[in-house]
Amino acid sequence: xxxxxxxxxxxxxxxxxxxxxxxxxxxxxxxxxxxxxxxxxxxxxxxxxxxxxxxxxxxxxxxxxxxxxxxxxxxxxxxxxxxxxxxxxxxxxxxxxxxxxxxxxxxxxxxxxxxxxxxxxxxxxxxxxxxxxxxxxxxxxxxxxxxxxxxxxxxxxxxxxxxxxxxxxxxxxxxxxxxxxxxxxxxxxxxxxxxxxxxxxxxxxxxxxxxxxxxxxxxxxxxxxxxxxxxxxxxxxxxxxxxxxxxxxxxxxxxxxxxxxxxxxxxxxxxxxxxxxxxxxxxxxxxxxxxxxxxxxxxxxxxxxxxxxxxxxxxxxxxxxxxxxxxxxx
Amino acid sequence: xxxxxxxxxxxxxxxxxxxxxxxxxxxxxxxxxxxxxxxxxxxxxxxxxxxxxxxxxxxxxxxxxxxxxxxxxxxxxxxxxxxxxxxxxxxxxxxxxxxxxxxxxxxxxxxxxxxxxxxxxxxxxxxxxxxxxxxxxxxxxxxxxxxxxxxxxxxxxxxxxxxxxxxxxxxxxxxxxxxxxxxxxxxxxxxxxxxxxxxxxxxxxxxxxxxxxxxxxxxxxxxxxxxxxxxxxxxxxxxxxxxxxxxxxxxxxxxxxxxxxxxxxxxxxxxxxxxxxxxxxxxxxxxxxxxxxxxxxxxxxxxxxxxxxxxxxxxxxxxxxxxxxxxxxxxxxxxxxxxxxxxxxxxxxxxxxxxxxxxxxxxx
Numbered sequence: 001x002x003x004x005x006x007x008x009x010x011x012x013x014x015x016x017x018x019x020x021x022x023x024x025x026x027x028x029x030x031x032x033x034x035x036x037x038x039x040x041x042x043x044x045x046x047x048x049x050x051x052x053x054x055x056x057x058x059x060x061x062x063x064x065x066x067x068x069x070x071x072x073x074x075x076x077x078x079x080x081x082x083x084x085x086x087x088x089x090x091x092x093x094x095x096x097x098x099x100x101x102x103x104x105x106x107x108x109x110x111x112x113x114x115x116x117x118x119x120x121x122x123x124x125x126x127x128x129x130x131x132x133x134x135x136x137x138x139x140x141x142x143x144x145x146x147x148x149x150x151x152x153x154x155x156x157x158x159x160x161x162x163x164x165x166x167x168x169x170x171x172x173x174x175x176x177x178x179x180x181x182x183x184x185x186x187x188x189x190x191x192x193x194x195x196x197x198x199x200x201x202x203x204x205x206x207x208x209x210x211x212x213x214x215x216x217x218x219x220x221x222x223x224x225x226x227x228x229x230x231x232x233x234x235x236x237x238x239x240x241x242x243x244x245x246x247x248x249x250x251x252x253x254x255x256x257x258x259x260x261x262x263x264x265x266x267x268x269x270x271x272x273x274x275x276x277x278x279x280x281x282x283x284x285x286x287x288x289x290x291x292x293x294x295x296x297x298x299x300x301x302x303x304x305x306x307x308x309x310x311x312x313x314x315x316x317x318x319x320x321x322x323x324x325x326x327x328x329x330x
Numbered sequence: 331x332x333x334x335x336x337x338x339x340x341x342x343x344x345x346x347x348x349x350x351x352x353x354x355x356x357x358x359x360x361x362x363x364x365x366x367x368x369x370x371x372x373x374x375x376x377x378x379x380x381x382x383x384x385x386x387x388x389x390x391x392x393x394x395x396x397x398x399x400x401x402x403x404x405x406x407x408x409x410x411x412x413x414x415x416x417x418x419x420x421x422x423x424x425x426x427x428x429x430x431x432x433x434x435x436x437x438x439x440x441x442x443x444x445x446x447x448x449x450x451x452x453x454x455x456x457x458x459x460x461x462x463x464x465x466x467x468x469x470x471x472x473x474x475x476x477x478x479x480x481x482x483x484x485x486x487x488x489x490x491x492x493x494x495x496x497x498x499x500x501x502x503x504x505x506x507x508x509x510x511x512x513x514x515x516x517x518x519x520x521x522x523x524x525x526x527x528x529x530x531x532x533x534x535x536x537x538x539x540x541x542x543x544x545x546x547x548x549x550x551x552x553x554x555x556x557x558x559x560x561x562x563x564x565x566x567x568x569x570x571x572x573x574x575x576x577x578x579x580x581x582x583x584x585x586x587x588x589x590x591x592x593x594x595x596x597x598x599x600x601x602x603x604x605x606x607x608x609x610x611x612x613x614x615x616x617x618x619x620x621x622x623x624x625x626x627x628x629x630x631x632x633x634x635x636x637x638x639x640x641x642x643x644x645x646x647x648x649x650x651x652x653x654x655x656x657x658x659x660x661x662x663x664x665x666x667x668x669x670x671x672x673x674x675x676x677x678x679x680x681x682x683x684x685x686x687x688x689x690x691x692x693x694x
Binding site: 147150291 | 403404405406407409496498503504505506527528529530531532533534535537538539540541542546549550553554
């Protein structure tokens with residue numbers, strides 16, 4: 001602060017030589033600052049390309065050995081060293097889908113309630129609770145999931161699901177027993193709880209940014225609360241809301257520890273979502289420490305590369321979707 | 331001037347300075363303690379012996395002042411680390427073959443033993459009430475036997491009322507020495523297991539759910555009615571799980587006890603494999619528990635830092651000599667003295683510094 005004042009004083013004196021020196025000094029410091037910020041930005045690119053390069057190099061032996069069949073084989077056999085990524089890819093997508101299917105509507109509802117309908121005194125406690133939910137380490141979710149949530153599901157929820165859908169053609173396969181307690185559904189539910197705070201708090205923030213005049217006008221012409229939500233708030237905030245979804249989806253796809261605890265870790269594709277399965281990150285976390293042999297390690301790194309690609313595709317798709325939306329609106 | 335100092339900004343600067351000073355002091359402290367620890371022995375590997383290594387290290391430090399830093403990152407990780415020479419010794423639950431040891435210039439020896447027990451969760455059946463044999467367990471884990479009242483199980487338990495319940499198989503999801511030893515035993519007693527599944531630290535399980543770590547399997551078995559799993563004995567005991575008796579190679583029914591584990595170790599022919607790489611599964615003897623397992627130490631024959639390697643050998647010798655009671659307290663099985671003598675002879679013959687001087691001299 002004091003230096004700036006001094007500089008201003010110097011500038012005011014208007015002595016040419018010192019002014020030129022000062023300008024020069026300011027130019028160098030500008031250039032320096034410019035260089036520093038650019039270096040920081042480039043470091044991100046370098047880091048990212050470094051990660052991609054090491055994933056590609058690390059996974060090369062696996063792709064050389066199995067070729068494209070790595071993506072289409074379900075078998076994962078460390079004894080014969082035959083590896084395929086189909087089961088973990090399937091598990092990753094299914095658990096994330098379950099998580100999003102549950103967390104998106106609930107998250108939006110919470111956010112809307114908080115911004116529009118909630119009495120003032122309740123707003124803060126619920127908001128803080130949501131943020132605390134985001135702050136719980138994933139291992140805690142895993143332990144809670146295994147010790148509390150899975151037994152609860154096994155005893156009460158899963159037998160009910162198996163009975164309820166037992167006679168309906170397709171759904172009877174989707175909810176086929178036995179009730180292990182842990183499995184794809186449990187993992188999806190835990191993930192839903194974990195991504196809920198992301199979706200909720202981002203949606204709440206963007207809902208808050210809707211100009212009151214828009215909402216008031218809508219209410220003024222007789223819109224119901226649902227109509228305001230559907231036709232005013234959602235269209236106005238869709239970019240931010242979709243951003244929140246993507247952040248949540250990104251977490252669901254990559255979440256490791258909590259999923260490892262409750263998914264059952266079986267390299268198998270089952271039609272039933274009650275059956276044990278595995279995800280890409282759970283497989284890596286489970287097996288990397290004890291993976292002996294080049295092909296085994298390389299196959300796990302290849303799984304990592306695939307997860308990277310899936311996340312990349314999801315993000316790219318989201319961008320593209322947003323772009324089209326924006327173009328349509330004009 | 332006074333006002334300037336009292337302004338919030340100035341105070342922040344002062345505080346910042348203070349924090350910087352504290353941080354610097356902390357860094358300096360951390361650095362000095364780091365240099366003090368630099369002479370410590372470092373090891374990495376198997377998780378199964380971690381509790382006993384930690385206990386020995388603690389007692390050893392109290393006695394000698396020399397610390398040991400053991401990271402239980404898993405056997406595969408331990409092998410990688412010792413090959414990369416980032417640690418003084420590696421530890422593995424699955425022994426390396428003579429060829430691998432030769433190629434990496436490593437010496438290998440067993441440090442301590444443990445046992446694997448089948449655990450079940452069946453209503454009305456208490457620990458030790460159920461008896462199983464190897465071929466039956468293999469068929470259960472191959473998902474050929476699906477129910478508890480299957481004739482194969484009933485035949486082994488004529489006096490026990492078996493529930494008509496589906497069997498839920500629980501296995502390890504992470505690669506582990508426990509799985510290696512378990513699969514090795516099943517392959518030894520079941521040709522089907524050998525051809526369909528095989529032996530490794532992780533295998534392609536025909537069915538069931540995977541749980542991470544011994545504790546994961548223990549918890550899943552404890553929670554799932556009709557479950558069967560396999561864990562280290564200590565976990566079965568501590569979690570009060572229903573372990574089963576086993577029929578051993580001699581056809582005798584044995585319970586998992588420290589005596590039956592030691593019987594298996596005593597009957598083993600340790601010198602039959604390079605690096606003492608004998609798997610203790612299915613050992614002969616009336617008393618032998620069929621799923622006993624050793625865990626091994628790997629150390630370079632020409633270590634990069636001979637001084638620390640010599641300290642490590644001293645620590646191992648101390649553990650062999652004084653660690654038996656501690657091991658038994660934690661439900662491990664100490665190595666028989668005769669084998670220890672052989673191992674120490676091997677140290678003084680094979681582990682040398684750059685000039686060829688042995689790093690270990692026998693004291694007894």
